[in-house]
Amino acid sequence: MTTTATMAAVKFAQENQERFVEELKALLRIPSVSTLPEHAKDVRAAAEFVAAELKRIGMEHVRLIETATKERPGGHPLVYADWLNAAPAADGRPAPTVLCYGHYDVQPAEPLDEWKSPPFEPTVRDGNIYARGAVDDKGQMWMHVKALEALFSVGEGRLPVNVRVIVEGEEEVGGEGIAMFVREHGDSLKADVALVSDTEMFAPELPTLCVGLRGMIYTEIEVRGARTDLHSGMYGGAVPNPFVALAQVIAKLKDADGRILIPGFYDKVVSPSADELKAWQALPFDEEHYRETEVGSVSLTGEAGYSVLERTWARPTLDVHGMPGGFTGAGAKTVIPAKALAKVSMRLVPDMTPAESFAKYKAYVESIVPAGVEIEVRMIHSGDPIVVSTDNAYVKAATEAMHTVFGKETVFVRGGGSIPIVGDFVRELKIPTVMMGFGLPDDNLHAPNEKFHLANFYRGIESIVLFLSGVGA
Ligand code: BES
Ligand code: MN
Ligand code: MN
Numbered sequence: 466m467t468t469t470a471t472m473a474a475v476k477f478a479q480e481n482q483e484r485f486v487e488e489l490k491a492l493l494r495i496p497s498v499s500t501l502p503e504h505a506k507d508v509r510a511a512a513e514f515v516a517a518e519l520k521r522i523g524m525e526h527v528r529l530i531e532t533a534t535k536e537r538p539g540g541h542p543l544v545y546a547d548w549l550n551a552a553p554a555a556d557g558r559p560a561p562t563v564l565c566y567g568h569y570d571v572q573p574a575e576p577l578d579e580w581k582s583p584p585f586e587p588t589v590r591d592g593n594i595y596a597r598g599a600v601d602d603k604g605q606m607w608m609h610v611k612a613l614e615a616l617f618s619v620g621e622g623r624l625p626v627n628v629r630v631i632v633e634g635e636e637e638v639g640g641e642g643i644a645m646f647v648r649e650h651g652d653s654l655k656a657d658v659a660l661v662s663d664t665e666m667f668a669p670e671l672p673t674l675c676v677g678l679r680g681m682i683y684t685e686i687e688v689r690g691a692r693t694d695l696h697s698g699m700y701g702g703a704v705p706n707p708f709v710a711l712a713q714v715i716a717k718l719k720d721a722d723g724r725i726l727i728p729g730f731y732d733k734v735v736s737p738s739a740d741e742l743k744a745w746q747a748l749p750f751d752e753e754h755y756r757e758t759e760v761g762s763v764s765l766t767g768e769a770g771y772s773v774l775e776r777t778w779a780r781p782t783l784d785v786h787g788m789p790g791g792f793t794g795a796g797a798k799t800v801i802p803a804k805a806l807a808k809v810s811m812r813l814v815p816d817m818t819p820a821e822s823f824a825k826y827k828a829y830v831e832s833i834v835p836a837g838v839e840i841e842v843r844m845i846h847s848g849d850p851i852v853v854s855t856d857n858a859y860v861k862a863a864t865e866a867m868h869t870v871f872g873k874e875t876v877f878v879r880g881g882g883s884i885p886i887v888g889d890f891v892r893e894l895k896i897p898t899v900m901m902g903f904g905l906p907d908d909n910l911h912a913p914n915e916k917f918h919l920a921n922f923y924r925g926i927e928s929i930v931l932f933l934s935g936v937g938a
Contacts, residue, residue, distance in 0.1 A: 470934075473619040474930045478926045486594065486922070489922075492569075492607065493596040494587065496585045497569055498572070498573050509529075511569045511634065512529055515544045519546040520546070528544075529542040529544060530544075544632040560627050561936055563629070563936055565660050567609055567663060568633045571637060574913075579913035579914070580595075581914055582595055595915065600916065601911070605904070606663075607922075608662055608925040608926045609630065629656055633886065639847065640848065640884075647889045654894060656896055659887075661887060661900045661902075667906075672870070675878055677778065678883055679880070681811065681819075682826070683847065684811075684845060685845060688804060688840050692803065693803050695800070696799065707805035710840075711806075714830060719783050727783075730822065735816050745772070745774045759906055779879065780814060783810075786810065788805065789806045812881065830842050847885075848888065858936075860897070862936050865935055904921070
C-alpha cells in the first residue's frame with residue numbers, strides 16, 4: 466500500500482469517528498457477561514454482532530465457531546474471519562498474515578449502585594465512553610474492526626496484508642474454548658504475527674507496547690463442618706465453624722509482608738533482566754500519586770525490596786476475591802454455617818507453571834486443615850505467564866505506527882493482568898505477539914465506571930491502520 470493510500474485510510478477513520486462510536490455503543494449495550502449463565506444469550510448476541518460487522522466490511526469466511534461440548538456445556542462461541550488475498554511482494558514472497566485477537570465478553574458489572582451511568586447504557590462524558598467492556602475489550606477489539614474497515618474502503622475491497630480475525634467470548638473466564646481450538650486446529654489460525662489490543666498505555670500520551678503478562682490459577686477452597694447449619698447458641702463452642710477454619714487457612718497463605726508461604730512457590734520465578742529493570746526505573750511513575758489517585762488506600766502493601774512495578778509485573782501474588790456462604794444479609798442471624806467457600810487466585814510469572822503451582826498450593830492447604838473440618842481445593846481456570854520477544858520486524862512496525870500517531874517513542878512495559886491465550890499464540894502457533902493496547906491506568910477495568918478515552922479509541926484505530934500497512938509494506 467502506498468503512503469498516500471495509508472493516509473487516505475487514516476483520513477477515512479477520522480471522518481467516521483462519530484459513526485464508529487455509535488456502533489461501539491450498540492455493542493456495549495449487549496450485556497455479554499461470560500461468567501453468568503443467565504447471560505449466555507447476550508454473549509451469543511455479541512458474537513453475532515461482531516460477525517455481522519466483519520462480514521459487512523468485507524472479511525471472508527466469517528463464522529461462529531462453537532466451543533460448547535458435553536463436558537463444557539457453557540462454552541461461548543469464537544468469531545472467526547479472514548481475508549487472505551493480499552498481493553505478494555515484488556520479489557514474489559507471499560504477503561504476511563496478521564492474526565487480530567480480541568474478546569467480546571465482559572466481567573460482571575456489580576456493584577451497580579457505584580456506576581454514575583448504567584453499565585450497559587454507554588454514555589459519553591468528558592471525552593470518555595463509560596460502559597462495562599468500554600476498554601476491556603469491546604472498545605479495543607472494535608478498533609481492529611474499524612481499522613480493517615478503513616483499509617478496505619480506501620483499498621477498494623483489498624487489504625495491504627493478509628488478515629485473520631479471532632475474537633473470543635470466554636477471556637474473562639479463563640479462555641478454555643479458544644485454547645482448545647488453538648491446540649486442535651492451530652493450522653486454521655496460521656499467521657506470522659498476532660496483534661492483541663487488550664492492554665494499557667503506561668500513561669496518557671505515552672505509546673506503550675506490553676511485552677509480558679502474568680499467568681494465573683483461579684481456585685476455590687470449600688470447607689465443610691457439620692452436616693447442616695446449626696443454632697450457634699445451642700451448638701456454639703462444641704462444633705467446628707467452617708468460616709473460622711477457612712480464615713485460619715487463608716491467614717497461613719501469606720505473611721504480613723506479602724510473601725506467599727506455600728513451600729517452593731517461588732522456585733521457578735525468573736527475575737527480569739538488569740536492562741528491563743533499568744528501563745522500568747526510567748518510566749514516569751510516582752508511587753505516591755499512584756497510591757493517592759489510582760488506589761486510594763492509606764498505604765501500599767507488598768513484598769519488601771521490590772518496587773510497585775516489580776510487585777505488579779514480575780512477582781507472583783495471592784489474593785482472595787470473596788468468601789460466599791453463611792449469613793450475609795442485613796441484620797443478624799445466629800447460625801453456624803455447615804460450609805464455607807473462598808475464591809482464591811494466584812498470579813504467576815515466568816517460569817512458573819499453573820499445574821505445578823496448583824499442586825504445591827493444594828498440598829500445602831491440605832497440610833494445614835484445622836481440626837473438625839474437611840477441605841476441598843478446586844481449580845476453576847488457569848493460564849500461563851508469558852514474556853514476548855521484542856526483537857522482530859513487527860514490534861518495529863508497531864513502534865513506527867505509534868510514533869506517527871503520538872509523535873513519541875514507545876515504552877515497553879509488562880502487564881500485571883492475564884490474557885491466557887497469548888501464551889498459546891507463542892507456544893502453539895509459534896508466532897510473535899504484539900500487544901498494542903490503548904487503555905489508560907484509570908480506565909476502571911473490572912470495576913464500576915469502566916471507560917475508554919475516546920481520543921485513544923481514535924488513535925488506536927489510526928495506529929492499527931498504520932501497523933497493518935507497515936507489515937504489508
Ligand atoms: N485485558 C485484561 C488483562 C490485562 C489488563 C492485561 C491490563 C494487561 C493489562 C483481561 O481481560 C483480563 O482481565 N484478564 C483476566 C484473565 C483471567 C480471568 C483469566 C485477568 O487478568 O484477571
Ligand atoms: Mn481484556
Ligand atoms: Mn478483563
